[in-house]
Amino acid sequence: xxxxxxxxxxxxxxxxxxxxxxxxxLVDRREELLDDKETVIVLTDxxxxxxxxxxxxxxxxxxLKAGKSISRYERHEGHKTYREWRLxxxxxxxxxKKIQLx
Numbered sequence: 001x002x003x004x005x006x007x008x009x010x011x012x013x014x015x016x017x018x019x020x021x022x023x024x025x026l027v028d029r030r031e032e033l034l035d036d037k038e039t040v041i042v043l044t045d046x047x048x049x050x051x052x053x054x055x056x057x058x059x060x061x062x063x064l065k066a067g068k069s070i071s072r073y074e075r076h077e078g079h080k081t082y083r084e085w086r087l088x089x090x091x092x093x094x095x096x097k098k099i100q101l102x
Contacts, residue, residue, distance in 0.1 A: 011063040014043040017054035041092040045083040063098040
């Protein structure tokens with residue numbers, strides 16, 4: 001899950017299924033959302049689609065700084081075939097190194 005990225009020793013690549021509106025808000029309203037402690041961003045270890053119950057029509061690859069621990073936000077649900085993290089948007093934005101459409 002970790003890989004080398006220029007300028008950063010290690011990053012974690014995860015995926016976000018979302019809507020265009022939410023993806024735009026993460027970029028355009030970043031400063032405002034840094035104080036948001038209630039909104040949650042759901043990330044997975046692989047891109048998901050509608051068969052897996054995701055909502056939204058956009059898949060983004062997100063690179064998070066490895067120094068920011070997200071392990072405590074991982075959800076362990078035995079019936080899922082993927083790993084899932086539920087991060088407060090403020091934690092997500094502070095750890096975010098890069099976001100791109102897949």
